[in-house]
Structures are given as C-alpha cells and as structure tokens.
Amino acid sequence: MLIAKKIIVRGRVQGVGFRYSTKNIADKLGIQGNVWNETDGSVHIEAQAESDAMSDFISKISMSPSPYARIDSVDSKDIPINEHLHRFRAL
Known part of the structure; x- marks a missing residue:
C-alpha cells in the first residue's frame, strides 16, 4: 500500500551531508519525494x-x-499522496 509522510528531522542536520545521504537511501529504497x-x-x-x-x-x-549528523528527533505524520512525484530530489 502506497503511503506518504511529512518527516521533520531536528539536530545537527544541516551542513553535514544529511540531505545527500537521505537522497541516497531514498534512491536505494525506491522512495519518491523531496528533502x-x-x-x-x-x-x-x-x-x-x-x-x-x-x-x-x-x-x-x-x-x-550522515556520519557527521546528530539526530535529536524525527517526527512524521501522514500526508496525501502526490501523483506528480516520480523520483526523490534534494532541494
């Protein structure tokens, strides 16, 4: 079953390769979306x-x-499916 989530990650997650690493994981798992x-x-x-x-x-x-990141919290909630997503992008 296809599901969609909004995920907010807090901690030391900017300037440490977190978005790039997230995209790599998403690509390996077939995740569609944006970070x-x-x-x-x-x-x-x-x-x-x-x-x-x-x-x-x-x-x-x-x-x-990312080995340089530190995760303090990860919050997620369900959101509607976006029919226009076909890949994962780091913005």
Whole structure:
C-alpha cells in the first residue's frame, strides 16, 4: 500500500551531508519525494512509498545516514499522496 509522510528531522542536520545521504537511501529504497533545509535548522522531508519501504526509510533516517549528523528527533505524520512525484530530489 502506497503511503506518504511529512518527516521533520531536528539536530545537527544541516551542513553535514544529511540531505545527500537521505537522497541516497531514498534512491536505494525506491522512495519518491523531496528533502530540503528549513530556516530553523531542521530538515523537512516529504516522501511516499510502499509501507514497508517507508518504515525502513524512516528507521535509516533516524539512525543518521550522515556520519557527521546528530539526530535529536524525527517526527512524521501522514500526508496525501502526490501523483506528480516520480523520483526523490534534494532541494
């Protein structure tokens, strides 16, 4: 079943390769969506995938895909599916 999530990651996640590492994980898992930095220092992810892939994605993000990042919190909530997404982009 295809699901979509809005994920907010807080900690030391900007300027440490976190978006690039997140994109690599998304590409390996077949995740569609976008990741970008927010002005408050967090990283915002909107992603959609099959539920098993999404669980794996969130788990890997929570363990910090970048060796220089530090994750303080990962919050996610369901959002509507975006029919126009066909790949994952780091913005």
